[in-house]
Amino acid sequence: MAINLEVNGASYSVEVDPQTPLLWVIREQVGLTGTKFSCGIAQCGACTVHLDGVPLRSCRVPVVAAEGKSVTTIEGLSREGDHPVQVAWKEFDVPQCGYCQSGMIMASLALLEKNPNPTDAEIDTEITNICRCSTYHRVRQAIHRAAELMQTREA
Amino acid sequence: MSKPNSKVSQKNSATIDRREFLTTTGLATGAFVLGFWVPPKTADAAIIAGAPWYEEPEVQEINAWIVIDPDDMVTIRIAQTELGQGVWTSNAMMVCEELQCDWSKVQPQYASANRDARESAPEWTLDVMGDGAFDPIGGGEPLFRGREPVRGIPDSLYRRMRTNEASSVRDGRYYLQLAGAEVRERLLLAAAGQWGVPASELTAKDSVITHQQSSRTTTYGQVAYLATETPHPNPETINIKPPSEWTLMGKEQNNLDVPAKVTGELVYGIDVRMPGMKWAAVRACPVYGGDVKSYDFDAVRDQPGVQSAQQLPIPDPSLLRGRQFSGAVAVVADSWYQAKTALDQMPIEWDIPPQSATSNTADMHQELMDAMDQPGTVRVDEGNVDAATVSADKIVEATYSTPYLPRARMEPGNATALVTDGRVDIWLGDQSPQETRRSASVITGIPEENVYIHLCHLGGGFGRNGNGPQAEQTIMIANANRGTPIHLLWTREEDFVGTTYRAMGVARLRAGLDADGWPVALEVRTGMQEDGFGPTSSFNDTSRYYVPNYRFTNHMTQFHIPCGTRRGVGQAAHEFYRETFIDELARTAGKDPYLYRRELIARTDLPHRDDMIRALDMVAEMSDWGSPLPEGKARAIALEEKGAEASGTATISAMVHTVSVSREGVVRLDRVDVALDQGFSLINPLSVKKQLEGQIVWFYNDAMHQANTVLNGRIVENNFDRFSVSRIKEDPPEINIQFFETGHWMRGMGHDRATSVQSGIGDAIFQITGKRFRDLPFSQHDLSWG
Ligand code: FES
Ligand code: FES
Numbered sequence: 001m002a003i004n005l006e007v008n009g010a011s012y013s014v015e016v017d018p019q020t021p022l023l024w025v026i027r028e029q030v031g032l033t034g035t036k037f038s039c040g041i042a043q044c045g046a047c048t049v050h051l052d053g054v055p056l057r058s059c060r061v062p063v064v065a066a067e068g069k070s071v072t073t074i075e076g077l078s079r080e081g082d083h084p085v086q087v088a089w090k091e092f093d094v095p096q097c098g099y100c101q102s103g104m105i106m107a108s109l110a111l112l113e114k115n116p117n118p119t120d121a122e123i124d125t126e127i128t129n130i131c132r133c134s135t136y137h138r139v140r141q142a143i144h145r146a147a148e149l150m151q152t153r154e155a
Numbered sequence: 156m157s158k159p160n161s162k163v164s165q166k167n168s169a170t171i172d173r174r175e176f177l178t179t180t181g182l183a184t185g186a187f188v189l190g191f192w193v194p195p196k197t198a199d200a201a202i203i204a205g206a207p208w209y210e211e212p213e214v215q216e217i218n219a220w221i222v223i224d225p226d227d228m229v230t231i232r233i234a235q236t237e238l239g240q241g242v243w244t245s246n247a248m249m250v251c252e253e254l255q256c257d258w259s260k261v262q263p264q265y266a267s268a269n270r271d272a273r274e275s276a277p278e279w280t281l282d283v284m285g286d287g288a289f290d291p292i293g294g295g296e297p298l299f300r301g302r303e304p305v306r307g308i309p310d311s312l313y314r315r316m317r318t319n320e321a322s323s324v325r326d327g328r329y330y331l332q333l334a335g336a337e338v339r340e341r342l343l344l345a346a347a348g349q350w351g352v353p354a355s356e357l358t359a360k361d362s363v364i365t366h367q368q369s370s371r372t373t374t375y376g377q378v379a380y381l382a383t384e385t386p387h388p389n390p391e392t393i394n395i396k397p398p399s400e401w402t403l404m405g406k407e408q409n410n411l412d413v414p415a416k417v418t419g420e421l422v423y424g425i426d427v428r429m430p431g432m433k434w435a436a437v438r439a440c441p442v443y444g445g446d447v448k449s450y451d452f453d454a455v456r457d458q459p460g461v462q463s464a465q466q467l468p469i470p471d472p473s474l475l476r477g478r479q480f481s482g483a484v485a486v487v488a489d490s491w492y493q494a495k496t497a498l499d500q501m502p503i504e505w506d507i508p509p510q511s512a513t514s515n516t517a518d519m520h521q522e523l524m525d526a527m528d529q530p531g532t533v534r535v536d537e538g539n540v541d542a543a544t545v546s547a548d549k550i551v552e553a554t555y556s557t558p559y560l561p562r563a564r565m566e567p568g569n570a571t572a573l574v575t576d577g578r579v580d581i582w583l584g585d586q587s588p589q590e591t592r593r594s595a596s597v598i599t600g601i602p603e604e605n606v607y608i609h610l611c612h613l614g615g616g617f618g619r620n621g622n623g624p625q626a627e628q629t630i631m632i633a634n635a636n637r638g639t640p641i642h643l644l645w646t647r648e649e650d651f652v653g654t655t656y657r658a659m660g661v662a663r664l665r666a667g668l669d670a671d672g673w674p675v676a677l678e679v680r681t682g683m684q685e686d687g688f689g690p691t692s693s694f695n696d697t698s699r700y701y702v703p704n705y706r707f708t709n710h711m712t713q714f715h716i717p718c719g720t721r722r723g724v725g726q727a728a729h730e731f732y733r734e735t736f737i738d739e740l741a742r743t744a745g746k747d748p749y750l751y752r753r754e755l756i757a758r759t760d761l762p763h764r765d766d767m768i769r770a771l772d773m774v775a776e777m778s779d780w781g782s783p784l785p786e787g788k789a790r791a792i793a794l795e796e797k798g799a800e801a802s803g804t805a806t807i808s809a810m811v812h813t814v815s816v817s818r819e820g821v822v823r824l825d826r827v828d829v830a831l832d833q834g835f836s837l838i839n840p841l842s843v844k845k846q847l848e849g850q851i852v853w854f855y856n857d858a859m860h861q862a863n864t865v866l867n868g869r870i871v872e873n874n875f876d877r878f879s880v881s882r883i884k885e886d887p888p889e890i891n892i893q894f895f896e897t898g899h900w901m902r903g904m905g906h907d908r909a910t911s912v913q914s915g916i917g918d919a920i921f922q923i924t925g926k927r928f929r930d931l932p933f934s935q936h937d938l939s940w941g
Contacts, residue, residue, distance in 0.1 A: 016490075017459065024492040033426035034419015036614070038565045039647045043875035046565060074419035086417040093409045093841060096239030096849055098416030099565040099614030105417060124884035130875060132565045132615050133239045134852030136886035138845070 003067050007032065008076030018064035023047045025063045026073060034074035034102045038130075045129030048103035048110075049073050055110035074102035077109070084149035085109050088142040096133035104129050108143050117147050215383045217341060218277070219270070219312055220250055220334040223379035227362045229256045232266040234313035235327070236586050237412060238564075238616030239849075240905045241842030242318065244410045248838055249328050252403045253335030253395060256375060257362040263411060265610040266313045268588040272603045274312040275302075279337065279390040280330040281310070291397040291835050309589070318586040318616065324838050325804060325903050332395040338382065340393055345381035346373055398836040407841035412612065424611045427571045427582040429640035433462060435632050436494035437643060439483035439652050440505045442512060442868035443715045444469070446482030448504040455501045460493035461486065464501070467631050470624040474594040477686065478655060478717035480624050482506075485632050491644050511715040511868040516659070519865060520556065522712050523661045523682035531680060531708035534695050538704030543676035547667025551743050553736055555664070556930040557728040558862035559870070560657040562721055563878060566614020568625035568645040568653050572633035574599055579606045579633075583626060584613030591626045598630045617853075618906070622719035623653035651873035655719025656863060658687030662732040666702070672744020674755070676704040681729065685711040687718045689725020693733070697800035700737055701758035716865065722853060722906045726797070727913075731858075731931065734793040734914035739927070748918070749775050749792045756794070763799040763807060766832055766897045770794065770809035773830035777891055778811035788815045788825070789922035793911030797902050804902040807832040812915030816923045820938035822859060822916060826889040827851050831908070833894040834901030843904050844892055850909035851890065856881050858913040859934050 005012045007030050014029040026035050026049065035058060038046035042060040049058045050072040051065075077083040081090070085105050095101045104127070111118055111126045118126065123143055131139070216222045222230040231250045237243035247263045281302065302310035308326070309315075315326055339359055346364045347354035350371060358365050362375040387393070398405065415421040440446060452464040467483040484503055488494035544550060570583035572595075579595045588608045596603045629643040645653055660683045667676040677698055683690040690709050698705045723730075741751035749771060756767045771794060775781075778790060790813050798805030813826040829847055837843050860879040864871045872878035913931065921927045924940035 017492075020490075020492050024490065027426075028490050028492075031428070032419070033422070033428075036423075036566070037425065037644075038567065038614075039875045041647070041874055041876060044565070044880075077418070081414055081418040089417045090409070090413055093413055093845070095410075095413055095416040096241075096845060097237075097565065097613060097615045098239065098412070098421060099423060101416050102419045120888070127883045130565070130880045130882065132563060132617075132880060134849040134881075134886070135845070136852065136883040137848045137890060139883060140886065 003063055005030070005063070005066055005071060006069070007071045008073060014063070016063060019062045021059050022049070022061045022063045022066050022071070023058040026058065026071070032073050032075050036099055036102055038099070043130070044100070044103070045107055046100050046103040048106040048129065050106060050110060053110075053113065055107055074106060077105070084153055085112065085142075085146040088146035088149055091145060092138045092142045094135050094138040094142050096135050100129060100131045100133075101135075104131060104139055108139070108146065112143070112147055112150055116151060118143065215380070217338045217379060217382050218334055219266070219274070220331070221254065221338045223256075223375050225376045225379070227257060227374050227376040228260050228262060229254065229362070229375070230262050230264050233263045234266040234271075234316045235318040236584060236588075236610055236613055236616070238318065238584070238586070238613035240616075240846060241410050241839055243412050243612075244408060245324055245838045245842060246327060246331055247411065248404050248408060249324075249331040250335040252401055253332045254339050255359045255361065258403055258408070260362065261411070266316070268316060268592055268608040268610070269604070269606060271312045271316060271589065272592060272606065276310050276312055276314050277390070279333055279393070280314065291399070311589070316587070316589050325900070328838070329395065333393060336393045336395055337387055337390055340387050341382040341385050342375055342378055344387065345378040345385045348385065349373075349378065349381065401836065404838050405836040405840070408839050410842065422611055423566055423614050424571070424583040425566055425569045425614070425644060427611065427642065429571060429573065429642075432571065432640040432642050433487050433489065433636070434491035434494045435485045435487050435629070435641050435643040436491060436498045437467070437483050437485045437628055437645060437649060438498055438503065439649065440481035440507065441652055441870070442505070442507045443481055443717055444479050444511055445505050445507040447484055448506040450484045450501055450503040452501065455486070455497040458493065458497045458500075460489035461497045462489070463487045463636070465632060465635055467628055470627040471597070474590075474597060474627055475622065475624060478622065478719070479715070480653065480717060483628060485628070485643070487632065487636065487641065491642070495646065507868065508715070514715065514868050515866050516558075516864040519659060519714055520661070523659065523710075524554075526682045526710040526712050527661060527663050527680045529710060531710035533706065533708050534691055535705060535707040537706070538676070540676045540678050540704045540706040543704040544665070544667040544678070547675050548670045549668045549743065550665065551668065551740055552663065552665040553739055553929055554661065555732045555735065556661045557659065557731060558864070558931060559659045559716060560721060560857060560861055561651060561654050561863055561878070562615070562617035563651075563880065564613070564615030564617055567647055567650040568623055569643055570626050570629040571640055571642040572629045573640040574601070574630065574633040574637050576637065577601060577605055579630065580609065581607070581626060581630065582609040582611060583629075584611045585626065586613070586616050594627050595630050598627065599634045617722040618720040618724075622655045622717075625653060647875070648873045651870055651878070655717045655721070657721040657724065657728070658683045658690070658716075658718040660687070660725065660728045662729070664732060664736040666736070666740055668740065668744060672740070672746055674700070674702045674740060677702040677706075679707045680710060681732070682710040682712065683725065684714045684716075684718060687725060688720055689729070692725035693729045697761060699733065699794070699796065699799070700752065700755035715868065716870070723910055724906075726907055727854065727857065727910045730795065730910035731913040731917075734911055735917050735929065738791065738914060738918040738921075742921075747781070749780055752792065752794055761799050762802040763796065763805050763897075763899065766805075766807050767794055767796060767799060767809075769895060770807050770830045770832060773893060773895060774809040774811050774828050777830060777893060778813065778826075778828040780811060784813070787817065787923055788813065789919040790814075791915035791918035791922075793914050795908060795911055797907050802899075804834075804900045805832070806902040806904065806908070807897070808908055810909065810911045810915065812912060812919065814916055814919035816920055816938055816940065818939060818941040820940070822920065822933065822938060824851075824855055824885070824887045824912065824916065827887050827891070827912070829890070829892045831892065831894050832897045832901065834897055834899055836896070837894065837901070840894065846904050847892055847908055848890055850906075851912055852881060852886060854909045854912040855885065855916070858916045858931060860932050862932055862935075
């Protein structure tokens with residue numbers, strides 16, 4: 001069955017079992033590998049993408065649920081890595097192994113879009129992704145920095 | 156990138172185009188085959204941007220570490236694997252420091268493990284200094300000498316390609332600096348020859364060579380081709396810079412691969428795509444040592460995309476450092492999800508060794524406890540422990556235990572392999588490519604010289620990326636499907652089966668105290684399975700805290716759970732035992748745990764004694780030790796050292812952990828103060844800070860949350876729902892790090908720091924709730940109070 005998808009503004013038609021998790025369609029059929037697989041049970045957030053602007057863990061979403069909706073992956077943030085969240089991440093040298101960071105960035109961006117200046121407590125409740133290297137200390141600093149950069153950009 | 160608006164077909168039957176492989180390049184040093192995959196350039200191509208393996212540059216190398224392009228871009232080959240510890244950057248810094256090239260024009264590239272099988276190390280890399288404490292240039296005694304393989308370090312081109320024991324800087328710095336210096340000298344000789352002036356009149360800085368007298372300049376890029384043909388007449392006379400002359404090293408440098416990690420373009424093993432590639436999902440018998448009795452492929456063979464199924468024998472333990480994993484079944488399909496779905500539905504029966512089929516944590520723990528009552532192996536016996544204990548004023552005894560622990564790195568085990576009749580190519584993240592090279596050769600019968608390992612960054616390592624059989628399984632499948640690239644990927648659950656564990660451990664510590672509360676005798680017994688990695692760690696070297704009578708015995712059992720080099724190895728558990736016990740002694744003696752430690756270190760004659768005292772004093776001051784805290788909050792201090800018993804390399808730190816426990820029993824690590832010995836100098840202090848931040852939370856998880864239990868022979872907690880990992884809300888809000896200079900080289904940073912979080916939280920819980928817990932993780936206990 002052909003499923004029509006929009007990923008980072010481009011349209012795709014993919015022939016897959018409609019129950020295939022969106023993650024695998026993004027990684028294999030669409031061919032964008034920035035979105036990662038780690039637990040497959042919606043626990044870790046490595047596979048976080050935005051569906052119509054809402055963050056979700058794509059390892060547990062059947063591709064058919066994304067039909068006709070707009071998917072944004074880490075590759076859709078910017079071409080050169082100059083989105084404010086990415087700039088903040090580089091400034092604080094956040095990633096260690098980096099494997100969780102696509103998901104971490106997508107989750108953080110979703111938070112910042114909803115709440116342009118989150119407190120530490122709000123970060124604690126909203127950011128539930130796992131980073132096994134434990135870059136949390138820098139993630140927090142970078143979220144605050146990204147909030148500043150995003151506000152300057154809008155001003 | 157994929158084409159927008161295109162039909163993406165699921166059946167991809169493209170075959171490998173041999174032109175996609177660069178097979179030979181003629182170099183001055185002789186012809187050899189380079190195995191770097193040249194990515195296809197068509198629109199349907201694999202995702203390759205940011206791949207850490209590159210096309211082999213057209214420009215000739217100057218030595219095996221360095222290639223300089225005409226535009227001054229310097230490629231530096233890295234023989235260790237980047238897994239988040241920053242080696243990609245710190246190794247490049249060591250080369251660049253001596254090469255004196257422009258740091259903004261440096262690109263790291265993985266060294267070829269294939270060339271390593273074909274070429275020998277240059278003479279000048281052989282007597283590699285390193286283990287001495289007091290020679291700022293390189294250390295006194297060589298770490299490994301000549302061509303003899305020492306400590307598993309061969310004399311092949313890149314010597315140690317392993318990434319373990321936090322040793323990349325310690326073992327590599329001397330010859331990496333030399334590699335940079337050798338090329339710098341040859342560039343100078345080349346420019347001198349061109350200008351007809353003595354090389355001694357030239358200076359080099361930021362890739363520019365200057366002849367002051369004649370005001371002539373040239374760049375590295377312009378003379379690089381000449382340097383390739385200009386050997387150094389006496390490479391053994393080249394010296395490396397002492398830390399006082401460093402300009403790049405010792406200063407914080409952002410990691411070179413971070414930009415590719417924030418755009419998603421960095422290629423990990425899991426991201427490797429090959430034309431015509433098939434996917435494999437694997438299920439191994441969940442009881443180690445078990446095998447496949449039967450499986451029914453007919454039940455799933457007609458499912459979409461499914462190609463084949465295959466039984467994989469128990470991997471030869473000699474390829475996996477003696478560890479026994481399980482037999483497995485693989486399903487190969489057009490996509491991974493199809494392979495995994497079919498495997499989930501395929502009936503499989505296991506053959507489980509009866510002695511393992513009923514084993515469980517409680518019995519295993521009891522067996523370890525019983526072992527401690529047996530005589531055991533006496534490792535250290537100083538003075539007369541029994542006599543001193545009998546005459547002691549007071550006896551304190553405590554028994555501790557720690558569970559099995561996995562690495563649970565974020566990237567599940569995977570590898571891609573293509574076996575053809577004369578050659579093996581493997582793409583994977585790997586902390587020991589030299590061993591994988593051998594596995595590939597043994598499994599396929601193809602000589603190691605024809606095995607090409609294309610290293611990728613790892614999505615976390617934490618100890619030889621698991622020591623599990625992901626590469627071996629992949630090669631077995633690819634060997635049975637010659638000509639077809641096979642990408643194997645484990646589910647998270649399978650990753651918990653394919654990994655090794657830090658062994659479960661127990662310890663009994665017994666001290667006699669004199670009337671003033673100072674220890675006069677200490678007996679340490681530890682129990683761990685024989686292959687447990689570090690059953691004697693640290694207690695074997697020193698009691699650390701002064702005691703005139705000291706005995707250490709260890710007691711072994713045999714269990715079927717395979718153990719490996721998890722971050723911190725046995726020492727991490729032993730630090731929990733020892734530092735907790737010292738807190739218990741201090742409290743029994745009614746003394747301040749900081750001053751108690753300080754005095755007991757001061758009484759020793761350990762070579763690094765003064766540095767340990769300095770660490771304690773510094774962290775006490777940083778943390779405002781002794782100042783009042785509100786109810787429900789407490790501070791705990793601990794010392795961490797590796798190597799302090801000898802006069803060689805060492806790493807020393809002291810930490811104060813400020814912890815709060817709510818009345819409901821919710822623990823929070825509020826603040827961590829760290830005083831860390833930096834030796835003569837750190838290479839990249841930024842990476843060291845990041846490693847510390849990461850290890851604090853790593854051992855927080857060990858202290859609070861993590862344990863693997865065994866039921867009916869299998870590991871129970873096999874995904875992040877049952878195996879818990881802390882999130883950002885548990886990260887300590889305040890981490891203060893200060894370094895202090897010492898007169899020795901540092902031993903390493905990546906794996907044994909912040910073990911004190913364990914004893915620190917334990918002692919804070921004791922101070923706040925009055926309850927002393929001696930088994931980890933603490934979250935299994937009721938921590939409420941008041
Ligand atoms: S892979 Fe989707 S949440 Fe972990
Ligand atoms: S950076 Fe390694 S898991 Fe987050």
